[in-house]
Amino acid sequence: MPMITIRNARRDEAELLAAIGFRAWEKAMIPVGETKAMVEGARSAFLNFTRSGWLTISVIELNGQPAGWAAREELDENITDFWIDPDFQGQGLGAALLEEIEKEVLHQGFTKASLQTHAKNDEAVRFFEKHGYAVHWLTIAYNPKLDRDVQSVGLSKQLAAPVAPAYGQEF
Template sequence: MITIRSARQDEAAILADVGLRAWEKAMIPVGETKAMVENARLAFWNFVSSEWLTITVIEQNGDVAGWAARENLDEDITDFWIDPVFQGQGLGTALLAAVEGEIRHLGFEKATLETHAMNREGLHFFEKHGYSVHWLTVAYNPKLDRDIQTVGLAKAFVAPEPVGYGQEF
């Protein structure tokens, strides 16, 4: 049974572990993640401990399978993590639909997110669900001592108004 709910303050450790496992898988194409694991573990712990009110959790049969966050409770999905052992079971699709529902309910016309450009699985997942690339940037990452490309994605909930010339009669 799938359950989608708000995070609880007392589950920071499990949310941090799920996020870290999903992050490690997503970072494989970038390489050299072993040196960054402890920093990432601490970052996940700090985030879920302080921002748990902005997190939506998905469970399967009572086990936390993933979570998503909207740090500013706006249209920007700042975190989206499905534990690798639960990937490919439709849980990401269900969680994304729930988060998009929250965004729509608040009156936003689109959802946005970003990921690194080598996260092919993540990019494919979001593109399959209607997201398209809106920007690409390259920034130096001192921990990896190299430039990393970041992709910004967006999904419009409302069809854009047609743009034309002159008045319609």
């Protein structure tokens, strides 16, 4: 029986986590089209983030092997990174990791979770919709590395009823 563990990232695994994130990003970027400049920029960005932001990263392991990770850079309701290594996708790891991240968001007093991805990342959009997220906005921004406009979508999920202020409290 496979053993799934979710834990905090360690500083000494930045390169490993960057590689996982990069492989997942590369798979997600196929529909958008990537350039050599984007690939090198992404590889560098993943390494920089996993080295500096490791305290905000949760790692999911399958049988002791890191298989993906998620981050909330500001430790708020916004999931800024969510990456499952393509070799491990379709095994329930994303669902387990998302459930854990949502519990953390609730535990820290937030009532909803939110994230964004590029609009052509159908696999990710379907995954999050399957887990109760809804698309709340669509934006188009020019991407100089692609030399074209790229659409992004914002998704969110209500995790708990918003807390109404008590009588006389300000909003």
